[in-house]
Amino acid sequence: MLLQKRRPMIEAALDRCLTGDAPGGSTGARPAKALFGLLLHHLATGATPAPDALLPFRRHASRFGDALRAILDDVIGKDGSTDLSMRCVDAFWTCLRLAARPMPRGSMGNITANS
Numbered sequence: 001m002l003l004q005k006r007r008p009m010i011e012a013a014l015d016r017c018l019t020g021d022a023p024g025g026s027t028g029a030r031p032a033k034a035l036f037g038l039l040l041h042h043l044a045t046g047a048t049p050a051p052d053a054l055l056p057f058r059r060h061a062s063r064f065g066d067a068l069r070a071i072l073d074d075v076i077g078k079d080g081s082t083d084l085s086m087r088c089v090d091a092f093w094t095c096l097r098l099a100a101r102p103m104p105r106g107s108m109g110n111i112t113a114n115s
Contacts, residue, residue: 002080003040003088005098009075011036017067031060041091048098065092 003010014032034057038049054061072085 002076002084003072005055006075007036007040010071012069013071013075014064017071018063028047031057032064035061035092037062039095042095043088044089048095051099053101054096062098065089065096070094 011030011032014036015030018031038053041047042049057064069085069089072080072088073082076084094108
């Protein structure tokens, strides 16, 4: 998959956008790596990340989503399609909405009244 092949370049560009770190100036936190990994997992499996997986990167999610298409278009260029970058952006926002959706009233995940 093209996204996997270019993943290091995409994550580096997103990290610069999100944290403003100069190359080699990493603070140890890699919000772009985590968010892009969640996106790739969602694209591959359709699985929704657990809200806990997004919690540490919540403050970066909006800027990540806003920057994603431009960075994908820049990094992938003519090897990809506009459709690919748009599908990634749509999938990212869908993933966030699904992860943020509250559980139905009375629901406790896998716990039932008879447990």
